[in-house]
Amino acid sequence: MKLGLVIDLDVCVGCHACATACKEWNGESLMAGGAPDYDPQGAEPSGVWFNRVRHYEVGDYPANKTLNVPMSCMHCEDADCVTVCPTGASYKRAEDGIVLIDPEKCMGCNYCAWACPYGARELDRNEGVMRKCTLCVDRIYDQALPIAERQPACVLACPSHARHFGDFDDPASAVSTLSRERDGQPLFEKLGYRPVNRYLPPREPAQVPAPTDLAPRGSLQSKLAAMVNRLIQL
Amino acid sequence: MKPALSVIFFTVSSGAGLGLAVWLLAMQLAGRVDASNRQFWLAFAVAALLVTAGLISSTLHLANPRNAWRAFSRFRSSWLSREGVLAVALYPIAALHAWLSFRQSDAARVTGLLLIVLSLSTVVCTAMIYACLKTVPRWRTWHTPVSYLLYALAGGGLIWIAVSAFGGASLAGTGLVLWLAGAAALVKLLYFAKFSQRVHATLNQALAVPETAPAGRMQGKVRLLDAGHSRGTFLTDEFGFVLARSRARTLRLAMFVLTLPVPLVLLMVGSAGQGGAVPIAAAVLCFLGGVLLERWLFFAQAEHVVRLYHGQQRV
Numbered sequence: 001m002k003l004g005l006v007i008d009l010d011v012c013v014g015c016h017a018c019a020t021a022c023k024e025w026n027g028e029s030l031m032a033g034g035a036p037d038y039d040p041q042g043a044e045p046s047g048v049w050f051n052r053v054r055h056y057e058v059g060d061y062p063a064n065k066t067l068n069v070p071m072s073c074m075h076c077e078d079a080d081c082v083t084v085c086p087t088g089a090s091y092k093r094a095e096d097g098i099v100l101i102d103p104e105k106c107m108g109c110n111y112c113a114w115a116c117p118y119g120a121r122e123l124d125r126n127e128g129v130m131r132k133c134t135l136c137v138d139r140i141y142d143q144a145l146p147i148a149e150r151q152p153a154c155v156l157a158c159p160s161h162a163r164h165f166g167d168f169d170d171p172a173s174a175v176s177t178l179s180r181e182r183d184g185q186p187l188f189e190k191l192g193y194r195p196v197n198r199y200l201p202p203r204e205p206a207q208v209p210a211p212t213d214l215a216p217r218g219s220l221q222s223k224l225a226a227m228v229n230r231l232i233q234l
Numbered sequence: 235m236k237p238a239l240s241v242i243f244f245t246v247s248s249g250a251g252l253g254l255a256v257w258l259l260a261m262q263l264a265g266r267v268d269a270s271n272r273q274f275w276l277a278f279a280v281a282a283l284l285v286t287a288g289l290i291s292s293t294l295h296l297a298n299p300r301n302a303w304r305a306f307s308r309f310r311s312s313w314l315s316r317e318g319v320l321a322v323a324l325y326p327i328a329a330l331h332a333w334l335s336f337r338q339s340d341a342a343r344v345t346g347l348l349l350i351v352l353s354l355s356t357v358v359c360t361a362m363i364y365a366c367l368k369t370v371p372r373w374r375t376w377h378t379p380v381s382y383l384l385y386a387l388a389g390g391g392l393i394w395i396a397v398s399a400f401g402g403a404s405l406a407g408t409g410l411v412l413w414l415a416g417a418a419a420l421v422k423l424l425y426f427a428k429f430s431q432r433v434h435a436t437l438n439q440a441l442a443v444p445e446t447a448p449a450g451r452m453q454g455k456v457r458l459l460d461a462g463h464s465r466g467t468f469l470t471d472e473f474g475f476v477l478a479r480s481r482a483r484t485l486r487l488a489m490f491v492l493t494l495p496v497p498l499v500l501l502m503v504g505s506a507g508q509g510g511a512v513p514i515a516a517a518v519l520c521f522l523g524g525v526l527l528e529r530w531l532f533f534a535q536a537e538h539v540v541r542l543y544h545g546q547q548r549v
Contacts, residue, residue, distance in 0.1 A: 016462070044465045054462045054543060058443055059454025066459065067452075069441060071543065080368065086315035087304035105304055108297025111314055113472065114235075117369045117440070119540040122468040128297035185442035188539070190435065191368045199442060201452045 001096040002168040003135055004075050004196035005155070006175045006184060010203055012162040014055050014068030021157030022051040022072070022133070029138050036126050048122045050133040051154055058202075065205040070163075072154070073120040073133035074187065074195030075099050081112035081121060089130070096167075097196060098137055103129040117188050118195070140165070168196055235370070236475050237533035244292035245360055246389075246525050248321070249382060251284025252353040253390020254397075255328075257407065259346045259353075261394070262335070266406060269335040273401030277394060278332060284393075289321055313366050317359035324352055357386045364532075371434035371549060372536045377425040384418035385493075385525050389518075392497060396518045399504065399511035408501055415521070419494045422528065426486065432537070432548035440542040458545030473538040482535060485527055492524030 026035045037047035051072035058067050075092075079099050082090045089105035090112050092098070101112075101121075106129040113121040113130060121132045136152035139145065149156065155163040166175035175198070178184065184198030216222065258277040261267045267274050293299050306322065308315040331345035361382035364373040391411035398405055437456045438445050447453040466474075477485075500517035537549040 019462075046463075046465050046467060048468065052462050052467075054458065055460040056437075056441065057457045057459050058452060063454065065452070067441070067443070067456070069543075083311045084314065084366070086306075086308050086312040086318065087301055088308050089301075089304070105301055106298060107301035107305060108299075109295070109305070109314070110297075110472065111312075111363075113468070114538070115367055115369060117539045119469045119473075119543060123297055123472075125297070187442050188435075188440050189442065190439055191539070193368075201442070204450055204452055 001170075002077075002196055003096045003098060003140070003166070004168050004175065004198070005072070005135075005152070006164040006166075006178050006198045006200060007070055008162040008164070008178075008182070008200040009067060009069065010162075010182075010200060011160045012068045012070065013160050014053055014066070015159065016053050017157045017159055018070050018154035018163060019049055019051045019053050021153040023047075023049065025136060025139070025153035026050055026134070029134075029136075034124070034127075035131055036124055038125065048124055048131050050120070050122075050131065052119070059205065063205055063207065065202060067202060069199070070154075071118055071120070071187070072197075073099055073135070074118055074193070074197045075135065077194035077196060078192060080115040080193060084111050084115045086111065098135050099132070100134055100137065101130050101132055103127065106130050117191050117193065135165075168198075235533045235536045235538060236472055237530050238295050240291045240294035242526060242529045242533060244288045245382070246288070246385075246522065246529050247284045247291065248288030248360065249357055249386035250389035250393060250522060250525070251281045251286075251288060252357050253386035253388070254281040254284065254393045255324075255353045255390070256350050256387060257390050257394040259331075259350050261406075263343060263346050263350075267403075269332075269338065271401065271403070273397045273403055274335070276401060277397045278328075280393060280397060281390075282328065285321065285324070313359055313362040317356060317363060320352055320356040320359055324349065324356065327352065354383070357383055364536075369539050370536045371539075372429050373532075375425070375428070377421055377428070381418055381421045381425065381528075384414055384421060385528065388414035388418055388493075389521055389525055392501075392514075392518045392521050395501070395504075396511065396514045399514045405505055405514070408505055412498060412501065415494050415497060419490055422490075429535075435539050435542060435549050437542045437545075437547050440539065461544050469540055470544065473540050474544065475534055477531075477534045482531065485531055489524050489527040489531065492520045492527065496520045496524075 023035055035048040035050060039045055051070055053068060053070045056067040056069060058065050075097055079092050082092050082099060087105045087107050089102045091100055108123060108128040110123060121130050124131045139152060140150050142150060151165045155165045164175050164178060166173040168176055170176060179198040182200040184200050186195045187199060254277060293302050296302055305315055305318045309319045327345055327349055331342060331349055334342035334345055358379050361379035365378035367373055388411055391407055391414060395405050395408060395411060441456055443456050444453050445455060497517040497520055500513045504513040539549055541549060
């Protein structure tokens with residue numbers, strides 16, 4: 001199996017629900033070991049997040065678009081974070097490709113975080129060990145959960161269904177189909193880590209004509225607009 | 235990258251100690267010094283002290299040093315692990331070599347040669363810890379291992395000359411040390427020239443958005459609107475360090491001055507027999523100070539690609 005996520009950048013609204021659901025689940029989870037907060041109610045709140053959402057603008061007005069990009073571990077097929085780990089704490093599971101950290105072995109040298117281009121690994125200052133996305137390995141195999149809930153917390157939380165979880169080795173799976181049909185992209189392919197997660201590119205923004213094209217100067221419409229603008233400024 | 239002082243001191247101190255070991259052993263193999271000389275034991279002790287201080291310093295940046303012993307386990311894949319294994323392997327062999335040298339045994343030639351190879355390999359492993367990272371283009375270059383080796387050998391050679399001066403022996407190797415320091419400065423100049431511009435990766439590549447593409451495909455320049463956090467994170471702490479360009483120029487200049495012209499003048503004064511060992515010791519201190527600056531810049535100016543996701547256009 002090659003488990004991973006498909007993230008649809010066309011429908012992601014950037015609400016951070018996936019990131020907060022991740023915090024909620026993994027903050028309690030024994031498998032991930034917790035994602036601690038530092039000074040959460042104070043002046044400088046910070047902490048460990050396995051999933052962070054960043055917001056970008058693509059293109060120039062009027063052909064521009066907001067791009068919300070949630071990023072967590074890509075569970076790379078050539079995971080350098082595992083190769084560089086000197087203690088063997090970082091490992092990639094042969095059976096499903098999930099990259100995990102054994103906190104009992106980690107010495108907190110930060111070397112794996114240096115090797116990760118995606119910023120997917122963050123140090124837990126309280127315990128002195130590295131933390132990362134586990135693909136909710138403690139949910140997806142849990143026989144006690146209804147089958148529909150055996151998915152990562154971020155996928156279940158997404159209100160716009162921008163996140164999909166599944167097996168990329170199965171060509172008939174939802175993630176494989178989506179990625180194939182919508183030209184799913186790996187991030188930062190150039191580095192050669194062969195990330196598993198795929199990002200579905202957004203549609204081209206609708207061609208909105210610039211305001212100057214709407215009303216030629218001197219027309220009734222533009223005079224009306226100018227009058228309304230003056231009224232607003234009163 | 236955040237210039238962590240413990241790591242910077244580790245690379246400089248271990249490097250100089252291993253370079254000194256190479257000089258001492260090469261001189262011994264060449265028959266220029268043996269265990270009956272005072273400077274043999276002095277150099278041996280200084281090298282051991284520098285390497286040990288470096289290794290202890292390297293553990294100071296660990297968040298969980300209880301597990302440091304596990305770092306010897308992954309030498310088949312990790313350069314950090316290889317560095318640790320080789321550095322620790324040096325100790326029993328060095329002890330054996332000291333004993334064989336004391337006994338004036340011919341077997342000391344074998345252990346000496348082995349130690350030279352091990353010392354040089356350890357320096358290369360230290361450099362490869364950084365040079366193997368695809369995420370830091372300014373480290374992933376041939377300049378990294380070559381300059382680590384040159385600074386280690388030049389620094390070690392300077393300390394060897396200083397030890398010889400304290401032992402009252404002739405100052406052999408002055409010319410070679412200066413050539414090594416010159417070569418190190420040249421490699422550094424080439425490095426600065428190569429990385430004077432950021433050309434290795436762009437924010438567009440990082441997000442898989444083409445700047446230009448056929449119609450129907452999302453395209454155009456990407457700019458950060460919001461990084462999604464209100465205060466510093468682990469990522470901004472670790473990778474967000476920015477050095478002002480004017481300060482970088484000053485520090486680079488100081489680094490070149492301290493590692494080449496100053497030791498050159500001090501060595502010439504010392505070789506002329508003026509001031510005893512004092513100018514030579516001053517040359518060592520200046521040079522090592524310069525290497526500390528070089529290593530600080532090596533970290534402070536290394537740009538990790540995760541900075542792209544935080545809004546930097548290029549690394």
